[in-house]
Amino acid sequence: MAESLVAGHRSTGNGEADVVPRYTIPGRAPSDVRDDDVGIALPTGAQALLEAEYENMLACVRCGLCLTSCPTYVLTGNENEGPRGRIALARALTEGRIPLTDELLTHEDNCLACDACTDVCPAGVRMEPIQVAFRAAVEPAVRRPVWVRALRTVVFDWLFPSMPRFRFLVWLVWIYQVSGLRTVLRATGALRLIGMSDADALLPPFVPHFLISSGQTYPPEGDRSDRVETVDLFAGCVMSTALAAIDHATVRVLQRSGCAVSCPSGQGCCGALHAHSGDRAGAVSLARSTIASFEVGGDRPVIVNSAGCGAMLKEYGHFLADDLDWASRAKRFSARVMDASEFLATRTLPVMHPIGAGSVRVTYQDACHLSHAQKITSQPRDLLRSIPGLELTEMAERSLCCGSAGVYNVTHPETARELGSRKAESIIATGAEVVVTANPGCYLQLRARLRATGSKTEVRHIMELLDAASSPVVAR
Amino acid sequence: MTMLRTDVVTRVSRATRVAIATDLRRLVTTGDVLDAGTDLEVYGYDASFLTQLKPVVPDVAVIARSEADVIAVMRYANEHRIPVTPRGAASGCGGGCVALRGGIVLALNAMNRVIEIDGPNGQVICEPGVVHARLNELVAPDGLIFPPDPGSSRMATVGGMASTNAHGVRAVKYGPTSSWVLGLTVVLPNGDVIETGSVGSRAKQSAAGLELTKLFVGAEGTLGVITRLRLKLLPRPKARAMVFAVFDVLERAGEAVQAVYRSGISPSAIEILDSRSLRAANLYRPDLGLREAEALLLFEVDGNPAGVRWDAEQIAETVRPLAVEVDWSDQEPRIAKLWEARSVVGAAVGALRPGSTRAYAGEDICVPLSRIPETLRGIQELSVKYDVPVATYGHIGGGSLHPAVLVNGRDPDDVRRVIALTDAIHHLALDLGGTVTGEHGVGAARAPYMTREHGAALETMRQIKRALDPHGIMNPATIFPEDVPPTPALDASLVTGGM
Ligand SMILES: Cc1cc2nc3c(=O)[nH]c(=O)nc-3n(C[C@H](O)[C@H](O)[C@H](O)COP(=O)(O)OP(=O)(O)OC[C@H]3O[C@@H](n4cnc5c(N)ncnc54)[C@H](O)[C@@H]3O)c2cc1C
Ligand code: SF4
Ligand code: SF4
Numbered sequence: 001m002a003e004s005l006v007a008g009h010r011s012t013g014n015g016e017a018d019v020v021p022r023y024t025i026p027g028r029a030p031s032d033v034r035d036d037d038v039g040i041a042l043p044t045g046a047q048a049l050l051e052a053e054y055e056n057m058l059a060c061v062r063c064g065l066c067l068t069s070c071p072t073y074v075l076t077g078n079e080n081e082g083p084r085g086r087i088a089l090a091r092a093l094t095e096g097r098i099p100l101t102d103e104l105l106t107h108e109d110n111c112l113a114c115d116a117c118t119d120v121c122p123a124g125v126r127m128e129p130i131q132v133a134f135r136a137a138v139e140p141a142v143r144r145p146v147w148v149r150a151l152r153t154v155v156f157d158w159l160f161p162s163m164p165r166f167r168f169l170v171w172l173v174w175i176y177q178v179s180g181l182r183t184v185l186r187a188t189g190a191l192r193l194i195g196m197s198d199a200d201a202l203l204p205p206f207v208p209h210f211l212i213s214s215g216q217t218y219p220p221e222g223d224r225s226d227r228v229e230t231v232d233l234f235a236g237c238v239m240s241t242a243l244a245a246i247d248h249a250t251v252r253v254l255q256r257s258g259c260a261v262s263c264p265s266g267q268g269c270c271g272a273l274h275a276h277s278g279d280r281a282g283a284v285s286l287a288r289s290t291i292a293s294f295e296v297g298g299d300r301p302v303i304v305n306s307a308g309c310g311a312m313l314k315e316y317g318h319f320l321a322d323d324l325d326w327a328s329r330a331k332r333f334s335a336r337v338m339d340a341s342e343f344l345a346t347r348t349l350p351v352m353h354p355i356g357a358g359s360v361r362v363t364y365q366d367a368c369h370l371s372h373a374q375k376i377t378s379q380p381r382d383l384l385r386s387i388p389g390l391e392l393t394e395m396a397e398r399s400l401c402c403g404s405a406g407v408y409n410v411t412h413p414e415t416a417r418e419l420g421s422r423k424a425e426s427i428i429a430t431g432a433e434v435v436v437t438a439n440p441g442c443y444l445q446l447r448a449r450l451r452a453t454g455s456k457t458e459v460r461h462i463m464e465l466l467d468a469a470s471s472p473v474v475a476r
Numbered sequence: 477m478t479m480l481r482t483d484v485v486t487r488v489s490r491a492t493r494v495a496i497a498t499d500l501r502r503l504v505t506t507g508d509v510l511d512a513g514t515d516l517e518v519y520g521y522d523a524s525f526l527t528q529l530k531p532v533v534p535d536v537a538v539i540a541r542s543e544a545d546v547i548a549v550m551r552y553a554n555e556h557r558i559p560v561t562p563r564g565a566a567s568g569c570g571g572g573c574v575a576l577r578g579g580i581v582l583a584l585n586a587m588n589r590v591i592e593i594d595g596p597n598g599q600v601i602c603e604p605g606v607v608h609a610r611l612n613e614l615v616a617p618d619g620l621i622f623p624p625d626p627g628s629s630r631m632a633t634v635g636g637m638a639s640t641n642a643h644g645v646r647a648v649k650y651g652p653t654s655s656w657v658l659g660l661t662v663v664l665p666n667g668d669v670i671e672t673g674s675v676g677s678r679a680k681q682s683a684a685g686l687e688l689t690k691l692f693v694g695a696e697g698t699l700g701v702i703t704r705l706r707l708k709l710l711p712r713p714k715a716r717a718m719v720f721a722v723f724d725v726l727e728r729a730g731e732a733v734q735a736v737y738r739s740g741i742s743p744s745a746i747e748i749l750d751s752r753s754l755r756a757a758n759l760y761r762p763d764l765g766l767r768e769a770e771a772l773l774l775f776e777v778d779g780n781p782a783g784v785r786w787d788a789e790q791i792a793e794t795v796r797p798l799a800v801e802v803d804w805s806d807q808e809p810r811i812a813k814l815w816e817a818r819s820v821v822g823a824a825v826g827a828l829r830p831g832s833t834r835a836y837a838g839e840d841i842c843v844p845l846s847r848i849p850e851t852l853r854g855i856q857e858l859s860v861k862y863d864v865p866v867a868t869y870g871h872i873g874g875g876s877l878h879p880a881v882l883v884n885g886r887d888p889d890d891v892r893r894v895i896a897l898t899d900a901i902h903h904l905a906l907d908l909g910g911t912v913t914g915e916h917g918v919g920a921a922r923a924p925y926m927t928r929e930h931g932a933a934l935e936t937m938r939q940i941k942r943a944l945d946p947h948g949i950m951n952p953a954t955i956f957p958e959d960v961p962p963t964p965a966l967d968a969s970l971v972t973g974g975m
Contacts, residue, residue, distance in 0.1 A: 039514070058885060059826070061834055063523050064567040064631040068607055077539055077586030077605075078508065079566075085518035088531070092517050097530075104514040120630075122823030123833065 039099025046137035049280070050094040052322065053133045057091040060084065060125045066117035071401045071419050072110050080107040083117030083127055090134050100138060108134050110412065112405035113276050114368035115311075119375070119399070128311075128373065129318060132275045132283075139278030156282045160237060160269040167210055170241040211240040211247040213263035221255040222350060222472075230260040231343070232297040232336075234290075234304040234313065237269040238440045246440075249467035250305045250340055256350035256470050261303075266293030272312035275319070276406050287316050288326055291333045302333070305340040305463050307370035307439035308406060313337040314374060339370060340463060341438060345379040350470040354389035356433075361391045362465075363432035365423070365446065367439035368401050380438055380462050387469040395426040404445035420449035427457055434458045436465055488578060493535045496558065496580070503548040506541040507586070519563065519574075519581045525837035525894070526571040526921045529885050534561065534575035539583045543663065543703045549582055550701065551667035553949055560665075561951050562697035564604065564636030567628045569836040570919020572640070572696045576953035576961055582701065584635050590614055591704070597678045598709045599658060604635025604702045611707075620709040623650035626915070627819060635702045641694035643915035645745040645776075645818075648873035650710070652915070654693045661704035662692055665945040673706060680708060691940070696917050697951040699944045713778040716744065717788035717806035718814055721773045721799040726750075728798040729771040730849040733872055736775065739794045741787050745776040746873030750852060752828065753821045753867040753880075760824030764817045767801060771852075773872070774814055781806070818869070825867045825880040832865075832890075835883040837921065838898035841905035842876045842914025854904045855879050862897040864890070876914035923957040 066083040067073050073082035080089070086108055092098040113131045144152070159165055213235045220228050231254060239247050254261045271286030290313070294302055304310040317334035320326045354360075364381055371377045384392050403409055403419030427435050427450065435450075435457055437443050446459045497511035510516060513533075520531025535558075540546050553560045559579030566573050575581050588605035595618040602611065609629045611622055626632055626644040636642070638660070643652045650656075658680065659673025672688040692699055723729040733746055749757070749772045758766055766772065773795070777787040788804040796802050805811060825834045843851045852868055855877075859866040870877035879901055884890045902912045902925050912918075912925045926934055938956060942948075952959045 055831075059833055061523060061823070061836070062521055062528060062566070063628070063823070064565045065628075067565060067631060068610070077541075077583075077588075078510075079518040079583070079585075080510075080515050082518075088518050088521065089514065092514075092531075098514045098517055101512060101514045103512045107515075122820060123826060124823075 039101040039104070040141045042093070042100055043138065043140035046141075047094070049133045049137040050090065053130050054091070054094050056126055056130060057087050057094065059123045060087045060091075060121075061123050062088075063122065065122060066120055069116040069120050069399065071112060071114065071116070071403070072415065074400070075415065075418060081110060083121075083125075086111055086127070087125060087130065090130055100141060105138060105142065108138075110415065112368070112401050112403070112408050114401040114405055115372035116368060116399055116401060119372035128315070132280075132319070135276065135278030136280035137278075139280075142278070152277070152279075156274055156277070156279045160271075160273065161282070161286060163212075163237065163240075163268045166237050166269070167212075167241050170210075173242070209248070210244045211235050211251070211263070213240065213265055213267050215265040216263055218251050218255055218261040218263075220258045220260050221252075222258070227258050227348065228260060229258065229300075229347075230262055230297075231301045231303050232294055233261050233263050234270070234294075234302050234309060234337075235263055235267060236304070236306045236309050236440070239306050239309075243440050243443065243461070246305060246443075246461040246463055249461070250303070250463040253344065253350075253463055253466045253470060254303065254340070256472075257344060257347045259347075262297065264293050264296055270309040270312045272308050273406055275312065284320070284323070287320060287330065291316065291326065291329050294333060294336070295329070297336075299332075299336060301338050301343055302336045303338055303340050303343050305438065305461070307339065307367035307374070308441055310337060310339045311369035311373035339374060339376055339379075339438070341370075341380040341383055342374070342376050344383060344466070349383075349386060352387045352466075352469040353471075355387060355465060355468050356389065359389045359391050360434060361393060361430070361432045362434045362436055363393050363395050363427055363430045364462075365395070365402065365427070365435055365437045365442060366398055367437055367442045368405065370438050371399060380436075383462065383466060384436060387465065390465075390469075393430045393432055395423075395430050395432075397422070397426055402442050402445050402449070404439070404441035406441060409441070409445055409448075416445070417449070420445050421453070424449040424453050424455065428453065428455050432457060434460055434465070436460050436462050438462050488535050496556075497536050499552060500536060500538060500549065500580075503552055504538055504540070504545045505548070507545040508539040508541075510537040510539070511535070516581075519583070522566040522568045522571060522573050522919075523836050524569050524571040524574075524919065524921055525835040525883070525898075526919070527574050528835060529891065532574055532576050534581040535578050537581045537583060539586050541586050543587075543661070543669070546582065546584075546663045546701050546703050547667050547669065549580060550663050550665060553580055554666045554947060557947050557949060559949050559952050560701075561953075562635075562639070562701050564633035564639070565607065565628075565631045567631040568636065568640060568919060569839055569916045570913070570921040570954075572917055572919030572951065572954045573636070574920070574953075576920050577959070579949070584701070584703075585633055587635075587703065588633075593618060593620075594678065595620065598680065598711075599678065600707050600709055602634060602705055602707070604638075604705060605633050608632050608634060608637060615709055616712065619712050621712040622656060622707055623710050624653045624656055627822065634705055634707065638693050638702055638705060639695060639697050640917035641915070643871065643874070643876065645747060645871055647876075647915070648746060648871060649742055649744040649778075654690055656708045657689055657693050657705060658708050659706040660689055660692050660702050662700040663703055664700045665947070665950045669703075678706075694917070696919065696954050698941055698954050698956075699950060713744075713780075715781040715784045715806065716776055716778040716811060717784040717804060718811045719775040719777075719788050719791045719795070719802065719804040720814060721775070721792075721795045722767050722769045722801040723771045723773065723798065724769050724800050726770045726852055727849040729773055729872075730845075732773060732795040732798045733845060733848070735794050735798070736791055739790060741777070741790055743775045743787075743791065743873060744778040745774070746871070747774040747776075747818050748772070748848075748868075748870060748872035748877075749774075749818065749821060750856075750868045752865065753825075753869045756824040756826075756828050756867050757817050757821050759827040761817075761820055764813070764820075766817055769800065773799075774818060776811075821867065821869050822878070822880060825865070825882060828865045828867065829882050829884075832882040832884045835881050835894060837881060837883075837894060838901035839878050839880060840876070840913045840916040840922075841879070841901060841910055842874065843905055843908045843910035845872075845875050847908040847910070848872060848875060848877070851877060851904065851908055851910070854908075855901060858897055858900050858904065862893045862900070864893050864897050866897075871914075874914070875910065918955045920953045920960045923953075923955055923960045926955060926957055 079085040271283035274283035317331035320330035402423040403416035409416035516533040519537040520533040521527035561575040563573040585605040587603040591601040
C-alpha cells in the first residue's frame with residue numbers, strides 16, 4: 001500500500017476511485033473516451049535538446065514572482081502566457097506527460113525571450129536557454145506555410161551568414177525608400193493589404209556609410225597615452241549597415257576614451273535571431289565563426305553596442321557547453337564580451353559638452369537584453385548623467401519590454417504593437433525630448449511606435465548621444 | 477528520467493469536458509474558457525510541494541473578467557454539481573487553488589481593476605485580482621498604505637490574501653489581512669451575490685449584525701467567490717529604523733524578543749534567520765556578507781523620525797547583553813539591504829544542496845513565543861533524523877516560523893523522507909501548543925491536521941459550509957480532511973523510473 005502525505009488517506013493503490021469526478025451533463029451522453037488531446041509527436045533529437053535544460057526547468061518552485069514582470073501575461077492574464085506556465089509546459093513536454101499541441105507551440109512562441117522573468121526569479125531559473133532549446137527542439141515539427149519556410153531559408157541560411165549579401169539587401173531597402181516606391185505603396189494602402197505596414201514602419205531611416213570590418217584599427221584620440229588599450233569591436237549585422245552611424249559613433253567615443261579600436265575581419269551576425277527562431281544549426285555555425293574571427297585579439301575586451309547581440313555573445317559559453325571542440329573556446333570568448341556602456345564605465349571619459357542650448361530632458365529605455373539578460377542598468381544612466389545639461393527622467397513600467405524583441409515585432413505584430421504603444425505612452429508621459437536606448441531592435445520599434453502617435457520625441461542610441469557630447473569639433 | 481505515473485488522475489470524460497466548456501463559452505461573456513488539454517496543465521499547481529511534482533489539472537479553466545462571468549459560472553456549476561476552485565496568483569502554499577477533485581478552476585487574476593481610491597475615507601475599492609504590491613504603488617501618492625505585507629507582495633492578489641487571511645512581516649504590529657477588510661462582495665455557491673460590511677457603506681467600523689466579512693476572510697474559497705473588496709488604508713509612516721542582533725545561543729534570541737516586549741516597545745516587525753538560513757543567504761548572495769551565527773534577529777520600528785531612533789536605541793540597549801553583535805540604522809539603503817537578506821532566504825535555501833529545490837511543505841507553523849527556541853531545536857533534530865536540510869526563518873515576533881526544506885524531486889527516497897519530515901514538523905507544532913499554519917492557510921496539504929487542531933469546532937465549520945454550499949461544490953478539496961482526495965503528487969510510491 002502506498003504511503004500518502006495526506007495522512008488519514010490511504011491511496012487505494014490504483015488511486016483512481018477517489019479522484020474521478022462524479023458529475024455529468026444531462027442530455028449529453030458521457031462517452032468513455034479518456035483524455036485524448038492529440039498532439040504532434042516530438043521530432044527526433046528534440047528530447048535530448050529539452051533534457052539539456054531540464055535541470056533549469058526543475059529549479060522553478062512555482063512561486064509566481066515572475067508573473068507580473070511578463071509582458072504577455074500582463075496583456076492576457078492567461079497563465080499559459082506567463083513564465084511559470086511556459087516553464088511548466090516545457091517541463092511536462094520533456095517528461096512526456098503532455099503532447100506537443102498547437103496551443104503549446106503558440107504559447108511558447110509568444111514568448112519575447114525578454115528575460116524579465118529571469119531577472120526577478122529568486123530560484124535562478126533562466127528563460128532564454130529554455131526558449132532556445134524548445135524552439136530548436138520543435139522546429140522540425142512546426143507546420144509553416146511553404147512561403148514562410150522558403151523565406152526562413154533565404155533569411156537564415158543565405159542572408160544573415162554573409163555580410164556582403166546583408167549589405168546588398170540594406171542597399172535594396174534604401175532604394176525602396178528613396179525611389180518613391182515606398183511612398184506609392186504607403187499612399188495606396190498596398191502595404192496594409194499585404195500585411196506589411198507594421199514591418200514597413202520599422203525600417204531604418206537612412207543608409208549612411210557602412211562600417212566594414214576588414215581587420216582595420218582606429219587609433220586612440222586625444223591625450224590618453226597613459227591608458228591606451230586596444231579593444232575589439234563587434235560591429236553587428238544591422239549595426240554596421242542599416243544603423244552604421246551608431247557603429248561609427250561608438251568607434252569615436254571609444255577612440256576619445258583612449259582606445260585603439262580593432263575590427264577583426266570575418267565577423268558577421270551573432271546568431272541570436274537564429275537561436276530564438278529554432279534554427280540551432282544556423283546559430284551554432286555563426287557562433288563558431290564569430291568566436292574564430294575574434295581569437296586574433298587574444299583576451300582583449302570585445303565591445304558590442306547592441307544589447308541583443310551582447311546577450312547572445314555572452315551566452316555562447318552556455319550555448320556551446322556540450323560542443324566538445326568549441327566549449328572552452330566559447331567560454332573564453334564570452335568572458336571577453338562587454339557592452340559598450342559597461343566598458344566605458346570602467347574608463348576615464350573624454351570631456352563632455354552640453355548637447356543642446358538649454359537643458360535637455362532625456363529618458364532612458366532599458367533594453368531587455370541589457371537590463372534583464374546582462375543586468376546592466378546603472379552604467380548607461382551614469383554615462384548619460386555625465387553629459388552637462390542633460391536631465392534624466394525615468395518612465396513608468398521601465399522594465400516592461402517595448403515589444404521589439406528581435407524579430408518579434410515582425411512575427412507577432414499585434415502583441416508587439418500593443419507593447420510598443422504602451423511603451424510610447426510611458427515615454428511621452430515623461431515629457432522627454434529624447435529617448436535613449438542601447439539596442440537596434442528597440443531603436444526601430446520606439447521610432448515606429450512614437451511616430452505612430454505623432455510624437456516628436458527623438459530616439460537615439462546612447463553612443464550617438466555620447467558621441468555628440470564628446471565631439472571636439474563642434475563649437476559650443 | 478524519473479517521473480510520476482501518469483495514469484492516476486482520471487478526469488471526467490472528454491465528451492463531458494467539451495460539453496461543459498461549450499456551455500461555459502456561451503455563458504461567460506467577458507472572460508476566456510480554456511479546455512485544450514495542454515492549456516490546463518498550468519492551472520494544476522501552486523507553490524505547494526503537494527502540486528510541485530505532478531500537477532493536477534482541472535477539467536476546464538475560466539479566466540473571469542467580470543462579476544457577471546463569476547455569477548454565470550457559479551449558477552451553472554451549482555446546477556450541474558461541478559466543483560469550482562477559485563484561483564488568484566497561485567502563490568499559495570497548500571494546494572488550495574488547485575482542482576484536486578476536478579471541475580472548474582475559476583481564475584480571478586484578470587479581474588484586476590482598482591475601482592476607487594477613497595483617500596478622505598481612508599479606503600480603497602478594488603477587484604480581487606489586484607496584486608498587493610501594485611495596490612500599494614497606487615495608493616502611495618495619497619500618502620496611504622495597505623499595511624498587510626506578505627513576502628509574496630509582488631505576486632499575491634488581494635482576493636487570495638483575503639481568502640487566506642495573509643499575514644506578513646508587519647502583522648505583529650498591524651495585524652493580518654482580516655483587520656483591513658471592511659467589506660466584501662461575494663458570489664455565493666448558488667450564484668447569488670451579497671455585500672458584507674453593510675451595503676454601500678463607507679464606514680470604517682460597524683457593529684451591525686453577524687461579522688460576515690470575517691467569515692469569508694480566511695475561508696480559502698470554500699464558501700464563495702470574492703469579486704470585490706473594500707479595504708482599509710492607513711497613513712504611511714514617515715520613517716523607520718532597523719536593529720539587527722546576532723546570537724550565538726539560540727535561546728538568547730528567544731529571550732531577546734521577550735525582553736523587547738517587556739521594555740514596552742512594539743516593533744513593526746521582528747524576524748529571525750537561523751544558522752542554516754544565514755549560510756544559505758551567504759551562498760546565494762555572497763555580497764550580503766552576513767555574519768554566520770546561531771541566529772540573526774531583525775527588529776524594525778516605524779513612525780516619526782525622532783521616535784524610531786529612540787525606539788531603535790532602546791531595543792539595541794535591551795538586547796545587547798544577550799547578543800554577540802548589535803547595531804541599528806535609520807538609513808534606507810542599509811535597511812533595504814537587510815530586508816533583502818531576509819527576502820532571498822526562501823529561495824536561497826536551494827544553494828545549500830545543488831540539484832535540489834526548496835519545497836513548500838511544512839513551511840508555515842506558528843508556536844507560542846515562549847516555545848520558539850524549543851521549536852527551532854526540534855526542527856534541527858528532525859532535519860538530522862530525516863536527513864533533509866532545513867533552514868528556518870520567520871516572523872518570530874508572532875511566533876510564525878517558516879522551515880524551508882530541500883528536496884530532490886527525482887529521488888523517490890528523498891521525496892519520501894521530506895513527506896515524513898513534514899508530518900513530523902506539523903505534529904511538533906501541535907505538540908507545543910501551536911498551529912500547522914500561521915498565515916499560509918490550510919489548503920489541501922494541511923487539511924489532515926484539522927481534526928486534531930480543531931476537535932469539535934471542525935464540525936461547526938462543516939455546518940456553516942453545508943449551509944452556504946449544500947452541494948459541496950465550492951473548493952471541495954480544501955480545509956475539510958474528508959474531502960481531500962489522496963494526492964498522487966505526494967504519493968512517494970508513485971515516483972518511478974530514472975533518467
Ligand atoms: C515566496 C512566498 C512568500 C510568501 N510569503 C507569505 C507571507 O509572508 N505571508 C503570508 O500570509 N503568505 C505568504 N505566502 C503565501 C501566499 O502568497 C498567500 O497565501 C497569498 O495570500 C495567496 O494569494 P494568491 O493570490 O496567490 O492566492 P491563491 O494561491 O491563488 O489562492 C489561495 C486560496 O485563496 C482562494 N482564493 C483566491 N482568490 C479568491 C477569491 N477571489 N475568492 C475566493 N477565494 C479565493 C483559493 O481558492 C485558495 O484557496 C508566500 C508565498 C510564497 C510563494
Ligand atoms: S519566479 Fe522563478 S521560481 Fe518563481 S515561478 Fe517564476 S520561474 Fe518559477
Ligand atoms: S522571457 Fe519575457 S515574454 Fe518570455 S516568459 Fe519571460 S518575461 Fe515572459
